[in-house]
Amino acid sequence: MIVVHHLNNSRSQRVLWLLEELQVPYEIKRYERTADQRAPKELLEISPLGKSPVITDDLVTLAESGAIVEYLISKYGNGKLQAPASGPGYLDNLYYTHYAEGSLMPILVQKIIFDIVPQKTPFLIRPLANMIFSNLDTQLLQPEFKKHFDMIESHLATVKTGWFAGGDEPTAADFQMAFPLEAIVASAPTLATPKIVEYVERVHARPAYKTALDKGGEYAYAKM
Numbered sequence: 096m097i098v099v100h101h102l103n104n105s106r107s108q109r110v111l112w113l114l115e116e117l118q119v120p121y122e123i124k125r126y127e128r129t130a131d132q133r134a135p136k137e138l139l140e141i142s143p144l145g146k147s148p149v150i151t152d153d154l155v156t157l158a159e160s161g162a163i164v165e166y167l168i169s170k171y172g173n174g175k176l177q178a179p180a181s182g183p184g185y186l187d188n189l190y191y192t193h194y195a196e197g198s199l200m201p202i203l204v205q206k207i208i209f210d211i212v213p214q215k216t217p218f219l220i221r222p223l224a225n226m227i228f229s230n231l232d233t234q235l236l237q238p239e240f241k242k243h244f245d246m247i248e249s250h251l252a253t254v255k256t257g258w259f260a261g262g263d264e265p266t267a268a269d270f271q272m273a274f275p276l277e278a279i280v281a282s283a284p285t286l287a288t289p290k291i292v293e294y295v296e297r298v299h300a301r302p303a304y305k306t307a308l309d310k311g312g313e314y315a316y317a318k319m
């Protein structure tokens with residue numbers, strides 16, 4: 096039996112959605128974020144970085160959402176949710192599967208850090224910290240966001256079915272991309288471009304996504 100070590104409000108929602116699409120039986124072991132939004136120390140007993148998601152599947156313990164998504168599709172997909180074996184769909188799936196955690200998530204996390212640091216700065220120098228981080232946001236992050244969101248918008252405009260690899264079903268790239276895109280739509284709606292908003296609606300309309308949300312519990316990025 097597959098066990099998903101699931102942290103509330105986290106990337107492991109990707110794995111629940113995928114398992115519901117695959118209709119593979121699984122169990123959820125829940126972990127609650129601490130007051131400072133970290134994973135609880137119990138997750139360190141499952142995997143060395145103590146982050147979510149992690150799955151166990153008989154003797155296999157696997158962390159890193161992209162690795163988990165590829166493992167599950169390859170082991171349990173039976174042809175479902177597969178990207179094309181070659182051509183543009185193959186390359187788009189490969190690119191966006193890795194881009195989600197490799198390039199997009201780091202700038203979203205940077206944004207969270209830029210917002211948190213001034214709040215955690217001692218009161219007397221907080222105005223200075225606010226000014227510095229607000230300038231960093233304007234000068235570094237906003238131009239970066241624009242490049243990324245323009246690229247995603249242009250790509251989504253080319254895929255007729257609305258999935259990143261251009262097929263009739265989501266593929267690994269979609270399970271990876273849905274999380275950062277729904278975080279953008281929920282947390283920074285003014286930055287979300289029209290096709291990104293449509294994409295997130297498409298994901299949220301999947302019956303498997305809704306079931307995963309019901310089973311996963313608290314999740315701040317999809318209000319239904």
Ligand SMILES: N[C@@H](CCC(=O)N[C@@H](CS)C(=O)NCC(=O)O)C(=O)O
Nearest residue numbers: 105106133134146147148159160196
């Ligand atoms: N690149 C990893 C990131 C894992 C990660 O940072 N997970 C977050 C939840 S979204 C986490 O466990 N945060 C709590 C912590 O770091 O204490 C993946 O895609 O699985």
